[in-house]
Amino acid sequence: MKVGVLTGGGDAPGLNAAIRAIVKRCEIYGFEVIGIRYGWAGMLDGDVMELKYDNIKDTILKGGTILKTSRTNPMKLPDGMAQVSKNFKALGLDALIAIGGDDTLSVAKALSEAGLRVIGVPKTIDYDVPETEFTIGFDTAANEAMRLIENLKDTAESHDRVFIAEIMGRHAGWIALYSGMAAGADLILIPEEPFSVEEVAKFVKKKIEQGQKAIMIVVAEGALIKDYKGPIAKDTVVDQFGHVYLGGIGEFLAKEIQSMTGVETRAVAPAHAIRGGSPTVLDRLIATRYGLAAVDLVKKRKFGVMVALKAGRIVTVPLTEVTGNKAVSKELYEEAKTFFD
Numbered sequence: 001m002k003v004g005v006l007t008g009g010g011d012a013p014g015l016n017a018a019i020r021a022i023v024k025r026c027e028i029y030g031f032e033v034i035g036i037r038y039g040w041a042g043m044l045d046g047d048v049m050e051l052k053y054d055n056i057k058d059t060i061l062k063g064g065t066i067l068k069t070s071r072t073n074p075m076k077l078p079d080g081m082a083q084v085s086k087n088f089k090a091l092g093l094d095a096l097i098a099i100g101g102d103d104t105l106s107v108a109k110a111l112s113e114a115g116l117r118v119i120g121v122p123k124t125i126d127y128d129v130p131e132t133e134f135t136i137g138f139d140t141a142a143n144e145a146m147r148l149i150e151n152l153k154d155t156a157e158s159h160d161r162v163f164i165a166e167i168m169g170r171h172a173g174w175i176a177l178y179s180g181m182a183a184g185a186d187l188i189l190i191p192e193e194p195f196s197v198e199e200v201a202k203f204v205k206k207k208i209e210q211g212q213k214a215i216m217i218v219v220a221e222g223a224l225i226k227d228y229k230g231p232i233a234k235d236t237v238v239d240q241f242g243h244v245y246l247g248g249i250g251e252f253l254a255k256e257i258q259s260m261t262g263v264e265t266r267a268v269a270p271a272h273a274i275r276g277g278s279p280t281v282l283d284r285l286i287a288t289r290y291g292l293a294a295v296d297l298v299k300k301r302k303f304g305v306m307v308a309l310k311a312g313r314i315v316t317v318p319l320t321e322v323t324g325n326k327a328v329s330k331e332l333y334e335e336a337k338t339f340f341d
Contacts, residue, residue: 001031003298004048004088005097007065008039008072008104011275012123012137014283016059016066018099021291023051029299034091039100040107041072043084048091060284063140063276075107081114088116095298099123099136102323105306109319112304119297120306120319121290125275127174130326131317132308136290137275138174139282144274145179152268153183153216159264160213162204162257166250166269169220171325175274177336180218187217187340192328194224200253201260203340208263219249221269289314 005022007015019035026033035049036042049067059066074080088096088111095117098108101124112118122129125141145167156163165185167176173190180188187203189195200217207215250267258265279287286309293307293314305316 001029001094001298002092003031003033003095003097003295004036004091004093005033005051005067006036006039006042006099007067007069007123008098008100008107009069009123010071010101010125011064011069012125013063013140013275013277013279014136014287015064015099015123016056016062017279017284017287018121018123018136018291018294019051019066020053020056020060021288022097022295023053023056025292025295027053029295031295031298035067036096038068038070039072039104040074040084041070042067043087043096044072044074044077044080046087046090060288061278063278071103073103073107075110081110084111085114085116093117095119095303097121097294097298101126101129101135102325105129105319106323108306109323112319117298117301117303118319119294119303120322121294122306122308122322125175126169126172128172128325128327129322130324131322132306132310134282134286134309136283136287137279140277140280141168141274142175142178142182143280144277145175145270146182148268148270148274149179149183149185149216149218153214156214156216162215162217162254162261162263162265164217164219164250164254164257164265164267166219166221166267166271168271168274170222171327173220173223173328176218176220176223177328177333181336181339183216183218184339185216185218186212187215188336189217189219189223190328190333191220191222191224192330193333194226196226197253197256198260201257204257204261204263208261217253219253221249223249225249
C-alpha cells in the first residue's frame with residue numbers, strides 16, 4: 001500500500017504529531033508513505049516529499065507542519081478536481097489522509113464521493129469541526145490566548161485601563177470563550193451572540209461606577225455587531241474558500257468605548273501568534289491517536305470517513321457529516337455570562 005498525507009488550511013500545533021504517528025504506523029504495516037506538500041496545492045502540482053520515521057521522530061515537539069500548507073481549493077479551479085484525481089493515480093496512491101478543518105475536509109468529501117480512497121483527520125484551532133470533541137490545535141491555541149489575556153490584565157491593572165483582546169475565531173467563538181473564561185475576563189463577545197456597542201459601553205461605565213478601574217474584554221475576530229452587515233474585515237479580498245480576511249473589531253471597539261466613556265482603552269490582536277508554538281500534551285497525544293487510527297482505517301480499507309473523538313474514544317464519522325461549523329451553544333455562553341456582572 002502507498003499512502004499519501006497532507007495538511008491543508010491554517011497551520012496548527014499538533015500537526016507534526018499526527019504526521020509522525022501516520023509515518024510510524026505505516027512503516028510498522030509495511031506501507032510506503034509520502035508527504036504531499038502545501039496541502040491541496042501539492043496534489044494539483046504533484047509536489048511530494050519522502051517521509052521516514054527516523055528523520056521526523058522529534059517533530060512531535062514542534063508547532064506548524066513539516067509538510068507546509070496552503071488554502072488552495074481545487075474545487076474553485078478549472079479542472080482542479082480532475083487534476084487532483086489524475087495526480088492521485090500518477091503518484092500510485094492507494095489512500096490519502098487529509099488533515100484539516102472544514103475547508104480541507106470539504107475537498108476530501110468531494111474526492112471521496114468521486115471514488116478516491118480518502119480519510120479525514122480534524123484539525124483547526126477554531127474547534128468548529130462538527131461530530132468530534134477534539135480538533136488538533138485548539139488546546140494549544142486556547143492556552144496561548146489565555147496567557148496573553150492574563151498578561152494584558154496585569155498591564156490593565158497597572159494603568160487603570162480597559163483592554164480588549166481580539167482573538168481568532170471566524171464563525172465560532174470557542175477560543176475566545178475558553179481562553180476568556182480561564183483568564184477571568186470581564187466580558188466575552190463571540191460570533192454566535194451579536195452585541196450592541198452601546199451595551200458594551202454601558203457595561204464598562206457600570207464597572208467603573210462599581211469601583212473597578214481595570215477591565216478586560218475578549219472579542220472573537222468574527223464577532224457580530226447588531227445592525228451591522230457582517231463581521232469587520234481588513235479588506236474585501238477573499239481566499240479560495242470564500243473567506244474574507246477578518247481583523248479590526250478590537251480596534252474599532254476600543255475607539256468606540258473610549259469615545260463613549262472617556263476611559264483609556266487599548267486593543268491587542270495576537271492573531272497568528274496563538275497559532276504557532278510547541279503543542280500542549282493534549283494536542284500531541286490526541287493528534288498521535290488520530291494519526292494511528294487513520295492508518296488503521298487504511299489497513300481495514302475503510303474510507304470516506306473522518307477520525308473523531310467522542311467520550312474519550314476514537315471513532316469514525318462519515319465525511320458527509322463533518323462539513324459546516326460547530327457553534328458555541330447558548331447554554332455554554334449562558335454559563336460564561338455568570339461572570340459578566
